[in-house]
Amino acid sequence: MEQQRNSIDDLTHNVINCAMEISNTVGSGFKEKVYDKSMQVEFELRKIAYSSQQTFEVNYKGHLVGNFVPDLVVENRLIVELKATDSISNQDLAQVLNYLKASEYKLGLILNFGKPKLQIKRVILNKVPKQ
Numbered sequence: 182m183e184q185q186r187n188s189i190d191d192l193t194h195n196v197i198n199c200a201m202e203i204s205n206t207v208g209s210g211f212k213e214k215v216y217d218k219s220m221q222v223e224f225e226l227r228k229i230a231y232s233s234q235q236t237f238e239v240n241y242k243g244h245l246v247g248n249f250v251p252d253l254v255v256e257n258r259l260i261v262e263l264k265a266t267d268s269i270s271n272q273d274l275a276q277v278l279n280y281l282k283a284s285e286y287k288l289g290l291i292l293n294f295g296k297p298k299l300q301i302k303r304v305i306l307n308k309v310p311k312q
Contacts, residue, residue: 189259189287192255192256192259193259193303195227196255196259196261197301199224199227200220200294200299202223203219203223204294207219207294208297209265209295211265213252215265216292217252217253217263220263220292224253224255229256230255230257231254231256232253232254232257233252233253234252235250235254236248236250237250237251237284239283249280249283251277251280251284254284254286258286259288259289259290260277260281260284260288260289260290262276262277262280262289262292263294264291264292264293264294264295264300265293265294265295266293267296268295268300269291269293269300273291274291277289277291278304278306281304281306288305288306289305290304291304
C-alpha cells in the first residue's frame with residue numbers, strides 16, 4: 182500500500198475505476214457500509230494506500246472546536262465520501278467542501294452507489310481559509 186501515484190488526476194482516475202468495478206460487480210441497493218468495505222478491498226488489491234474513518238480536527242482561531250471523519254482518505258491527498266442514496270445532494274457537496282477546508286486537502290470525490298448507474302462528483306477547494 183506504499184505505492185505513490187504520479188498525479189492527483191491519476192489517483193482520481195484509479196479511485197473512480199475502483200468504484201466502477203464495485204458498481205458493476207456488486208450493483209446498487211446495498212447500505213453504504215457494503216460499498217465502504219468493497220472500496221477498501223479494491224484499494225488493497227490494487228495496492229492503493231488509504232485510511233478509513235480517519236479523524237480530522239476543526240480549529241477556530243487556534244482552538245479545537247470539533248472534528249470530522251470522512252469515509253476514506255486516499256494516499257493522504259484525496260477525500261472520498263461514499264453514499265448509497267437517491268442522488269448527491271447540495272448537503273453532500275457542502276459536507277465534502279467543509280472536509281476539504283478543515284483538512285487542507287484540495288480535492289474530494291463523492292461516489293454514490295444508490296442508483297444502478299454510479300454517480301461521481303468531484304469537489305475542488307479553490308481557496309483555503311485562514312485559521
